[in-house]
Amino acid sequence: xxxxxxxxxxxxxxxxKERFAPYKKQYFAxxxxxxxxxxxxxxxxxxxxxxxxxxxxxxxVQLTSDGKAVLLHDKNLKRMTGVDRDLxxxxxxxxxxxxxxxxxxxxxxFEDVLKLVNxxxxxxxxxxxxxxxxxxxxxxARLLKDYPGEYCIESFHPxxxxxxxxxxxxxxxxxxxxxxxxxxxxxxxxxxxxxxxxLTNLIIDPDFVAxxxxxxxxxxxxxxxxxxxxxxxxYTFKSFSDLRRAAETFDVKIFDSFIPDEEGKML
Numbered sequence: 507x508x509x510x511x512x513x514x515x516x517x518x519x520x521x522x523k524e525r526f527a528p529y530k531k532q533y534f535a536x537x538x539x540x541x542x543x544x545x546x547x548x549x550x551x552x553x554x555x556x557x558x559x560x561x562x563x564x565x566x567v568q569l570t571s572d573g574k575a576v577l578l579h580d581k582n583l584k585r586m587t588g589v590d591r592d593l594x595x596x597x598x599x600x601x602x603x604x605x606x607x608x609x610x611x612x613x614x615x616f617e618d619v620l621k622l623v624n625x626x627x628x629x630x631x632x633x634x635x636x637x638x639x640x641x642x643x644x645x646x647a648r649l650l651k652d653y654p655g656e657y658c659i660e661s662f663h664p665x666x667x668x669x670x671x672x673x674x675x676x677x678x679x680x681x682x683x684x685x686x687x688x689x690x691x692x693x694x695x696x697x698x699x700x701x702x703x704x705l706t707n708l709i710i711d712p713d714f715v716a717x718x719x720x721x722x723x724x725x726x727x728x729x730x731x732x733x734x735x736x737x738x739x740x741y742t743f744k745s746f747s748d749l750r751r752a753a754e755t756f757d758v759k760i761f762d763s764f765i766p767d768e769e770g771k772m773l
Contacts, residue, residue: 516704516730518681519711525678526714526737528628528656529758534562536742536762537579542607546586547762548577549611553619562627564741564760567616567646568634574598575616575645581636587613594637617649625655630716630739630760632682635663643669647677660716660739664706671711680714680739681707685721704730714739716760719752731755 538545538552539559545551548566556563566579571594584590587604593613601613623629631650633642643666650657658678661667670679684691686698693701700706703726704715716739717727731738740756743749744763752759759766 512705513729513733515706515708516726517734518707518715518730518736519713520734520736522678522713523737526757529562529630529658529739532560532562532627533766534564534628534630534758534760535559536564536760537566538563540762544609544611546606546609546611548579548586548613549606549609550614550619550622551609551611553614553622557623557626560627562629563623564630564632565616565619566632566634567642568593568636569638569642569645570598570601571595572597573641573645575642575649576601576613577616577619578613579634581634592636616646620649620653623655625653628656629658630680630758631657631659633659633661633663633666635661635666639663639666640669642666643673647674650677658713660714662701664700664710667710667712668706678713679710680716681710681712682716682741683727684718685724685727688721689718702726713737714758716741717756719743719748719756722752722755 535556537547539556539561540547540552545555553563565577567575567577570576578593582592586606589604605612659670660680660682662682667679667681670677683701683704686693686702714737719740738756739758740752741760743759743761749766
């Protein structure tokens with residue numbers, strides 16, 4: 507009975523796999539097609555470069571203190587702006603005065619990036635858990651309501667994926683995961699067990715599983731793939747050799763730091 511319950515817990519949604527055809531045709535630029543000079547990650551310049559190169563885009567959505575949806579990966583602003591504050595404690599006007607890295611770029615509004623892309627390439631949109639994850643879901647869904655292009659959402663937080671299952675079942679949704687017992691990330695033991703082993707799949711019913719490609723040998727991920735054959739998204743490939751090695755494991759591939767169409771070319 508325990509074995510049956512475990513295997514059932516891993517079961518994702520399998521009835522919409524054909525909708526991933528546009529995502530399988532191209533690589534996805536992680537936080538845009540960024541470099542170390544004038545195109546910092548999650549900037550308008552990085553998104554523009556990705557669109558012009560014909561890559562899909564992965565991006566990270568979170569809310570400011572005044573409810574604006576903006577794009578930045580980190581909870582804290584220090585790595586990207588030098589300011590030691592959590593993003594969700596800042597207003598959007600405060601963020602506009604904080605350049606990203608050594609560039610003139612600043613943290614962009616989600617709606618401005620949607621206007622820039624305008625359906626030209628598919629999007630993978632990560633809902634960040636910082637601040638109120640449900641408020642972020644509601645605002646992202648509002649801004650995406652009339653978006654003309656292909657997009658899907660994903661999150662490490664099962665509640666975000668479950669919210670989309672309940673409120674916008676038409677949107678493709680995915681569970682982000684990694685082997686948190688091997689990854690250098692501080693999470694509680696229950697979160698590490700549940701997330702690493704995809705044990706919320708039956709409840710949140712994800713259309714795809716997004717897993718850290720470095721840990722593709724994780725037991726539950728391998729069982730899920732072998733038993734259910736779900737759509738698998740791999741993140742984040744940082745070299746051509748990594749991409750080539752995991753080509754058969756992942757259907758959709760997210761990259762940064764190199765050009766995946768040109769072996770050996772680094773950004």
